[in-house]
Amino acid sequence: MTGRIGIVGCGLIGRGWAIVFARAGYEALLYDSQHGAVAQALAAIDGNLRDLERLGLIPEAAAVRARMQACATLDSALDGVTFAQESIPEDRNLKADIFGRMDAAAPADAVLASSTSAIPGSQFLADMPGRARCLIAHPANPPYLMPVVELAPAPFTSIAATERCRALMTEVGQVPVLLKKEVPGFVMNRLQTGVVNEAVQLVQQGVMSPEDIDKVMRFSLGLRWSFMGPFETMDLNAPDGFKDYATRYGAAYQTMGRDLHVREPWSAATIDEIEAARRRLVPRGKVGERQAWRDRRLMALLQHIRKSDGDFGE
Secondary structure (H helix, E strand, O other): OOOEEEEEOOOHHHHHHHHHHHHOOOEEEEEOOOOOHHHHHHHHHHHHHHHHHHOOOOOOHHHHHHOEEEOOOHHHHOOOOOEEEEOOOOOHHHHHHHHHHHHHHOOOOOEEEEOOOOOOHHHOOOOOOOHHHEEEEEEOOOOOOOOEEEEEEOOOOOHHHHHHHHHHHHHOOOEEEEOOOOOOOOOHHHHHHHHHHHHHHHHHOOOOOHHHHHHHHHHHHHHHHOOOOHHHHHHHOOOOOHHHHHHHHHHHHHHHHHHOOOOOOOOHHHHHHHHHHHHHHOOHHHHHHHHHHHHHHHHHHHHHHHHHHHHHOO
């Protein structure tokens, strides 16, 4: 795999994308408008690559790193690219501005994608002269360890641009999934919203502590969901499959669903309670170290999943 990929924005998501493409053999051109951001990203990437090599997830960290290039300007980061991925802060106006500049600077045949977490493309891409080549490619975080990518074309995105993006994501080892229509937050974050909002409300109502709610997810649902989705989970949790499960438990889910509080606001007191619980476990100055721990655990999980896929099938 050869070619050039523009990486616009080098925070946690952008640096993850750089690993995705460089790992697959592409030259990743990194640009960020914030002074020092690219150098900081590359320093973090060096540590990520060492961990990946140590666990056997890449053959040689130095070879991957050699395919990354720091760029001082947006134009240089888009020079000769076939694809560019934007990962700047979640602000509609900022994204509209950077896409206007990207559209003007990138080669006419390049596909331009955004990592936005929740904003439909039609809300900031509609005024681009080249809007037909623009779409959302929303990753999980970090992209190089959680491979799903939500492709969310706007109504004006061409089928060809979407298919080129899907093909590229598959080629570089990601798992593209397609939204059939625009919806705020896409699918990943909407599913996550249901869990997160109810978790906050369970704390707010005094049902369970933040620490114990994390344990419920970690040692029950999270174990299953690390290798199967909710529909397969239901399909396998009744003797005769999904419809049997729906017949047995559907009414109970409907009753619980009416009692959920996922639309309720998060109170300041609850936010402070959860923050205090988290800081007891991980002091504020240690959050970065815990992020590195998370990434290494994800690497080890990927290593295990690859072996399990080989041993037992996907």
